[in-house]
Amino acid sequence: MAIVSRGFFGRRGEGDVKLPPGQYLTHDFPVLSAGPTPRIGLDRWEFTIDTELGETHRWSWADLMALPSETPTLDLHCVTKWSKLGTGWQGVSLDVLMEDVETAAEYALAYSYGGYTTNLPLEDLLDGKAWVAYKYDGDDLTPPHGGPARLLVPHLYLWKSAKWVRGIRLMNEDWPGFWETAGYHNYGDPWLEQRYQGD
């Protein structure tokens, strides 16, 4: 049972909105990252999927633009406690990118320009649950928010939605990423409040 803080009554405000435990609602779009924002020219941008058998699938920016895109409206939940609801994106579903990829791998490691990594089970990237997104709110995704393209996996805390995504490595074994080796939860389900290791 939590202790009550004397004199604290809180602000319920938008009461009919259901948020994951411990989250609060924000209407702006905070930025979080561990280092400088990388800048990647579209002429040298590429996205790759490497399989556990050593096969590599590669897309240039033009290749990505030529793929069918979706425009999902998504709720975002950041481990630093803010949630932002109903955000509009455009991107390519991972189901499309994985269509011709032959794999029996169970795990994925997303990696980014700038060196960031994050791990998740491959099934969390499939069946309409993840996108490589390049437009936010109708505009090109800006570098501080992960542009030119970022991964979006909105059912997990936002650190799993790797900004400046460069590729996904498919593996038979789980390989903890950047925050996952720095004390954060390996899976990161906001509805189970899996913020830190042991949660």
Add this chain to the structure above:
Amino acid sequence: MRRLPWRVAELVEVRHETTTARTLVFEVPGWPGHLAGQHVDVRLTAPDGYSTQRSYSVAAPEQGERVELTVELVRDGEVSPYLTEILEIGDQVEIRGPVGGWFVWRPERVAPVLLVAGGSGMVPLMAMIRARREAGSSAPFRLIYSVREPDQRFYLDELASPDPGLDVAYIFTRKTPDGWARPPGRIMPPDLAGASTDIDSFVCGPTGFVEAAADQLIALGHAAERIRTERFGPTGG
């Protein structure tokens, strides 16, 4: 691995930093200790069971079961008005942590350090400055601390006291003290230029500030992998 537990934290000391910010010292029985630069989660619970959480950087290195935070009032915030204006000595909140294993400075590290603070982004950097002093470290530290106006500086007296090997420079973006040579304005490459780029940098502040400072360090030849950043949005109070 064991879950980080919520611990009861009792306010034992208050220090006023500015008209809108104060340092809160909590006694937290069972506190496991922390590194300079880490943060904690603070949870407030109302009588009807409603509760909310926020993250705050710790302002001082490990000191037994004491955890020291400096909180700036965010006018339309939900938590910071309570922490800065209502919480009194003897009152209790809950704290969970420490959290974050990246934006930290360890006393055994001897490389020179550049600290770049924007506004209340000074808090985790102060923990590093204090950790250096307590450890008797000889790692050269340089602090560049940007605030809007002179009276918005945290830890002013402490930063003015002699601390060999620590170099402190202020940037005022709106209003300077009388006779100040640098005109008011946002951080620029000359503010960050120095003799060497062979240093570890820690940059903390609002997003726009961190973006600008980190970009300028890159342009000055600093390696991206030696620049660690911590950003906070305009909300979060």
